[in-house]
Amino acid sequence: MPEAKGMWEGLMDFSFRVYATPKMLRFLYGLHLLVGLIAAVAWVVTQFQQAPVQGLLALLAALGGYFIWFxxxxxxxxxxxxxxxxxxxxxxxxxxxQQNPGY
Structure with a gap:
């Protein structure tokens, strides 16, 4: 597969001769970690609003869950x-x- 000059050229390649995804793997990894962190923090905050004990338990569970998500x-x-x-x-x-069918 020929390499694209950049991520945008790979995205605009309608012949699909160049993969755009390998260039976006770092971004996708960071995005998923950020979404997981936001979800964990939101869950812990809502649990602290209900009761402090639930918040502490949620904090411990969120740490373990985020490690598994990571x-x-x-x-x-x-x-x-x-x-x-x-x-x-x-x-x-x-x-x-394809060039040598008897190969």
Missing amino acids: LYCRVFIEVLAALFRMADAIAPDRQAQ
Whole structure:
């Protein structure tokens, strides 16, 4: 697969010859971690509004839950990166096979 000059060129490639997702993996990772953090903080705040004990328990649960969310996001992004690397590694073999059908 030919490399695009940038993320925007990859997004505007309507022939889908260039993957735009590998260039956005860092952004997607950060975005998911930020959304998880906002959700955890909002949940803890609502629990503190109900009762201080519930807030403390929610704080502990949110820390554990955010750690699991952090691991989940990291593994998912690494799997995506590995899939795109495999696709890039397979592309030259596929092109050679199309040029030499008896290969």
